Amino acid sequence: MNYVVIKCGGSVFEQLTPSFYQDIVAIQEQGEWQPIIVHGGGPLISQLLAQTGVKTSFIDGLRVTTDEVLDVVEMALSGAMNKGIVRKLAEANGKAIGISGIDGNLLETKPFSENTALGFVGEVTKVNTSLIDAFGKQDLIPVISPIGMDANGQRYNINADMAASAVAQALGAKLCYISDIPGIYHEIDGEKHVFHQLNESKIEELINQDVIKDGMIPKVQSALEALHQDVLEVSIVDGTKEHGLAEFMQGKEIGTRISLTKEVPYV
Template identity: 55%
Template structure:
């Protein structure tokens, strides 16, 4: 069986149709795939921070995380979003186990280099794959909240795309980012088109041109980072499109596939 790491962005979670969860469960029961979910929750975090009167800002698509913000992030991701996602999977006929990256030191982390600007935002240093395999052996789909912890017990807010990439690298998995758009867009001569294939150099160029902005920046960068390991395929998919996940695994041209420089791809 093959591992399939699926990152569900916070902006799309409330919109995903029941068919997405049915497809997910069908893959899990097929015997060919071992799906592992990593989720976000940005919009809900922002909403609660606003309600609490806590200021929130972003640097290159990453949320600046003070201790106060970190408490809210953990409350929303692990206490609310994670369990809602588990519930949706189970309502569609599957079985899921929701965990935080803090549980069992699943996602060991350290502060990012620019911690002076970002606060308690972490990068993953090690993934406890044995923990993931234990859940899969019990026929549950792991649903991971992207928080990490260091050897001193300090918790970190980890961008969901970054966490998903780290998990995919550790498992040598296929990596799929589920969004509410068709993929990476490029605007040329006033016409916007979806790029079905994109390389590391093209990504860097589009970021420089400010055609890739905001939360899409860590997503595409996490995709490239995944390819630096043993991740064979990385794709950004529209989870609202019927059967997009199934179509991708069947080799159909959907979403935006990310390739390392020098790799060939078929159009």
């Protein structure tokens, strides 16, 4: 079975059109690709933390996660966000199943680093691919919340980009990051020139030129790391464009496709 892992950050969900969910259902129905959604939910987590009065902070872009914070994170991700996506897919006449990385030991996890100040922030050590295969055989679209668990039953908050990459690596899948921008682009005289194809050397060049900067740097670096670990292709696609995901899967020049060596046209 050919898989495409579709990663959606929490900040983009409010901007997605109904066509986005329709495209996911259509991709599955066409039979060539089995879609899997891995989602974040940062804005909702921050909102719930504020409402509950639970204090939080960040170290190097990762949320410091105490047990108290983790209760709220799990409520937001595995509860509201996860089931909301399942409902949207149902409205598009799709069949989805919402799970977290804890269910069926889907995402085996260990601490992200030896920096204990981060608390219960984890990274994936193993993906239970047989569980995903079983869902696919039942024509279900898995919607995965990035909460993992270790052998002792300890929960961990996993960065959604990293969780999506781990799932794609385990399945040898395509990895598609859904964004609210048209892809990686260079703005010249107020006009966005999108790079529809980038390779490793061109990405390094664009980082040095400060074209790729800020939060896009770790995203492209994680994309390259995934490609070195057998992911078929990594891309960044504008989920707010009407039927943009479907056009991307049809091979049209939508978004940015990242590969290791493929020649890149001049932009």
